[in-house]
Amino acid sequence: MINVAIVGSGPSGCYIADMLSKKLDGAQVDIYDRLPTPFGLVRAGVAPDHQGTKNIIRQFERTFSRDNVRFMGNINIGSDISYQELKDSYDVIAITIGALNDRNLGITGEDLSGVYGSGEFVAWYNGHPDQADLNPDLNCNGIAIIGNGNVALDISRLLAKTAAEMGSSDITAEAASAIDSSPVTDIYLIGRRGPVEASFTNAELSEFAELDRCIALVDPAQMPASLPEGIDPKEAKAIEKNLDTLRAYAANNADSKPVRLHLMFCASPLEICGSDGKVSSLKLEKNTIIDGRAKATGETFELPVQSVISAIGYRSEAIGGMPFDSDRGIVSNNEGLVETGVYTAGWCKRGPQGVIPANRSDSMTVAKQIMADLEATPPAGNKPGSAAIDELLQARSVKTVSFQQWQTINEAEISRAVDGKPREKFNRISEMLELID
CATH class of the missing domain: 3.50.50.60 (FAD/NAD(P)-binding domain)
Structure with missing residues (x-):
């Protein structure tokens, strides 16, 4: 089995997950996000009156529904789990954390x-x-x-x-x-x-x-x-x-x-x-x-x-231990390669430019590079994947939010909407976690 971790569940991460989960035989793809909610800036960056643009979420939902794709929300890579611990556990890592800092x-x-x-x-x-x-x-x-x-x-x-x-x-x-x-x-x-x-x-x-x-x-x-x-x-x-x-x-x-x-x-x-x-x-x-x-x-x-x-x-935010170009505010990379087994895509790779279709093109290029590198140098197959991470999170009393639990949050947001709104969002993590507790 090839264990893949994607850090960030916005468009760039979802596009990479979609391709790797379909094209890599025996791959398990785990998508991490520090929030309990997936979809990144589609949810929290696209203008709220541009609901048509947000429909891309339906495609991403199909990716998350695959048996070999797992959403791991409410996990902060850098504090809950270190960058080194992630590298120790996965054959491939893709950093797609976007650029959130002004x-x-x-x-x-x-x-x-x-x-x-x-x-x-x-x-x-x-x-x-x-x-x-x-x-x-x-x-x-x-x-x-x-x-x-x-x-x-x-x-x-x-x-x-x-x-x-x-x-x-x-x-x-x-x-x-x-x-x-x-x-x-x-x-x-x-x-x-x-x-x-x-x-x-x-x-x-x-x-x-x-x-x-x-x-x-x-x-x-x-x-x-x-x-x-x-x-x-x-x-x-x-x-x-x-x-x-x-x-x-x-x-x-x-x-x-x-x-x-x-x-x-x-x-x-x-x-x-x-x-x-x-x-x-x-x-x-x-x-x-x-x-x-x-x-x-x-x-x-x-x-x-x-x-x-x-x-x-905007600028990206450095994860402790991860190569980072502080002058440009991006993850240090050479055409998407950060270091052996670690890749990056989207705004944290090239800076805050381009709309969602541009991120798709960038992610597809990086995903193809990942597959080519795996074919040239197959992994040893001894990385434990999320099993090791789950043990660490349990020991540290960190609650993981699954995609099914996100759907509970999603349904609650939709049900409390009034006056024709598609949803009324919860904007506090504590509110979301109470729903699924």
């Missing part, structure tokens, strides 16, 4: 009350236990979101939507109430570079045209007359779609709806200004774009905001 802005005022990272903010409204107590202060008229990717758009959209528009989402009740009661009138989405260089996709950008209470606005002066030369034709097509949408927003009437989304480009944050320990404004510097890069002009301005959310990227 990158810092690195400017004055980042420690003020009212400043949040997009990772923690998204985790809060998605019911992730890590941020159950975040309680962000949304009692403000102006909110700045720094970043030009889809996460920044997701946050802007959720802050702008009405309670009715969020009715079929799985946002937590606490987050829905806080957002609905916010007096926000102006949301500023700020990009360091220009519209051409923005990394958001048109599907997400176009959603703002349909919102009930929010009007999207763009300064026409920031819109380019044409694309720069030398852009790849495939990329050019996607950029042109974004520019067409932005040009339509530039023609909007700012007074037509009570909430305004300002899509601002060519501006870098210089300082978060505060009063009595709280955010009072955001100071920015205007940029000019030279060869696709932002160059500071020296001209500054301020926005009257009382909350700032940074969406500028």
Whole structure:
């Protein structure tokens, strides 16, 4: 038997598990997660109003239902079980822990009350236990979101939507109430570079045209007359779609709806200004774009905001004993190989880039490499697998959550949903464990 451990039950881990459990004869695949819940950022990162995207969970459920696949939730690799103990027990390990930690802005005022990272903010409204107590202060008229990717758009959209528009989402009740009661009138989405260089996709950008209470606005002066030369034709097509949408927003009437989304480009944050320990404004510097890069002009301005959310990227978290590139915030690897018998995939391998289909492609490549390496150098077959881990967990009084027990949690979340919501999540591990005890 080949014993395989996958650390992290998000898309990358599930895709690897799916292939190895089907293609490796005699393989036992154990998927570890530090939470009692599987599916990683599909559950806690995908926007709660994008339920169609979350349907990929059905495919992953089929993987977990196989006889040779085991979900081992509520197990923290690095504290409950060490990295070395995992290596001693398994022939193959795949690290797919994602990237959950927010990158810092690195400017004055980042420690003020009212400043949040997009990772923690998204985790809060998605019911992730890590941020159950975040309680962000949304009692403000102006909110700045720094970043030009889809996460920044997701946050802007959720802050702008009405309670009715969020009715079929799985946002937590606490987050829905806080957002609905916010007096926000102006949301500023700020990009360091220009519209051409923005990394958001048109599907997400176009959603703002349909919102009930929010009007999207763009300064026409920031819109380019044409694309720069030398852009790849495939990329050019996607950029042109974004520019067409932005040009339509530039023609909007700012007074037509009570909430305004300002899509601002060519501006870098210089300082978060505060009063009595709280955010009072955001100071920015205007940029000019030279060869696709932002160059500071020296001209500054301020926005009257009382909350700032940074969406500028994420870092992975090191597991004790595991090779880790602290500068880049990723697991140290060479094309997915960490060290003999240990591999990595997804955001913790290459950084926080790409959507779920990109993770699938990456995971398939790594899974094929694992199979090729096993064929070239078959394992000795003396690794005990989860039997040894189970003994350690029992001795340490650590409770493992099985996939069947997760289904009990899942059914409870669905049953307590109201007003058309698909589920009402439990956002505390203690609540989940009480259900299955």
